[in-house]
Amino acid sequence: MSNAQMASAATPRRRGRTLAEEVVSSLSEEIRQGRIKPGDKLPTESEIMAAQGVSRTVVREALSRLQASGLVETRHGIGTFVLERAAEAPSPFRIDPAAMGTALDVLAMLEFRVSLEAEAASLAATRRSDMQLAAMRRALDELKRSAVEGNDAVDSDFEFHMAIARATGNRYFTDIMGHLGTMVIPRSRLQVSKPEREQYLDRVNIEHENIYEAIERQDPEAAKAAMRMHLTNSRERLRKASATAAAPA
Numbered sequence: 001m002s003n004a005q006m007a008s009a010a011t012p013r014r015r016g017r018t019l020a021e022e023v024v025s026s027l028s029e030e031i032r033q034g035r036i037k038p039g040d041k042l043p044t045e046s047e048i049m050a051a052q053g054v055s056r057t058v059v060r061e062a063l064s065r066l067q068a069s070g071l072v073e074t075r076h077g078i079g080t081f082v083l084e085r086a087a088e089a090p091s092p093f094r095i096d097p098a099a100m101g102t103a104l105d106v107l108a109m110l111e112f113r114v115s116l117e118a119e120a121a122s123l124a125a126t127r128r129s130d131m132q133l134a135a136m137r138r139a140l141d142e143l144k145r146s147a148v149e150g151n152d153a154v155d156s157d158f159e160f161h162m163a164i165a166r167a168t169g170n171r172y173f174t175d176i177m178g179h180l181g182t183m184v185i186p187r188s189r190l191q192v193s194k195p196e197r198e199q200y201l202d203r204v205n206i207e208h209e210n211i212y213e214a215i216e217r218q219d220p221e222a223a224k225a226a227m228r229m230h231l232t233n234s235r236e237r238l239r240k241a242s243a244t245a246a247a248p249a
Contacts, residue, residue, distance in 0.1 A: 019054050020181050023062035024069075026052065031071055031082055038084045042072065057155040060162070064178020109180070110235040114228055116176065117161065121211055121227035122220040124167035132167040136212055139163055143208070147201040158182045160208060164215070164227075200237065207233060 027048075030036045043051070048059045063080055066072045074080045124132070139160035146153035158181070165173040207230040214222035 019058045020061040020065065023048065023052050023054060023058060024065045027062065027066060028069075028071060036082055038082050040082050041078075042080045042082065044079070055155055057159045057162075061158070061178055061181045064162075064174060065181065068175045068179040107235055107238060110231055110238070114231045114235075116173070117164070117231060118224045118228040120165050120168050120173045120177075121215065122224040123170065123173075124164045125215045125218050125220040125223035127169045128167035128215055128218075132163065133216060135163040136160060136167070136215065140205070140208055140212060143201075144205060147198065147205070153201060154182050157204070157208075164211070167215070203233070203237075204230075 027036070027042070036042065042048070042063075045056055045059045045063075048054075048062075049056060052059070063072070063074065067074060067080075070083065072080050072082055128136075139156050143153045143156035143160065146156055162174065162177055165177040168174075207226070210226040211223060211230060214226050
């Protein structure tokens with residue numbers, strides 16, 4: 001599919017956590033309709049970004065979901081290719097975003113993430129390269145910049161967690177995290193005032209820095225503990241916010 005075809009197919013998109021889902025839907029339809037054939041190489045990340053009007057984080061999340069669904073495979077240093085019989089390929093693992101519509105669902109997902117990401121942080125501390133550590137640093141710096149500008153910084157928050165997953169050297173961590181996407185970032189569910197958001201992000205940034213520092217000094221136990229603490233705290237913050245929102249005025 002050419003850049004022109006992708007651009008003409010692109011439609012105005014909503015902001016927020018549904019962007020990756022829309023890119024997945026668009027590319028999946030192109031594959032299933034045969035406009036992108038088995039063995040074809042997908043457009044580059046930059047081409048998809050330009051055609052779909054989304055960020056690199058969104059594109060990477062979408063590609064991870066397509067890979068987890070068995071439609072494509074990424075050959076490092078070469079590109080992402082459509083698999084043979086992709087149109088008939090079953091999805092080995094799928095969580096419907098519609099099932100993540102309540103705070104209780106996200107609380108349950110955070111419980112799952114504690115076991116998954118605590119181990120990922122431990123492995124990342126042992127296996128990370130300097131380049132992968134630098135990617136974590138960039139994500140944290142972008143998160144702080146976004147917070148200063150008054151944004152919710154969900155994309156950069158998710159990219160930090162994805163960078164840790166990549167540093168494990170185990171594709172299953174990146175596949176699952178990519179499939180889950182930004183819908184698992186708790187504050188995407190919170191409706192709070194600007195001062196409350198700034199206070200929330202200050203605490204999150206401190207917790208992220210603790211994780212980063214443990215991975216930087218290659219301390220697996222400290223990295224695991226810091227990630228567990230971060231996700232446990234995130235769950236508690238969401239629980240309290242949900243209880244406050246549900247309380248009678």
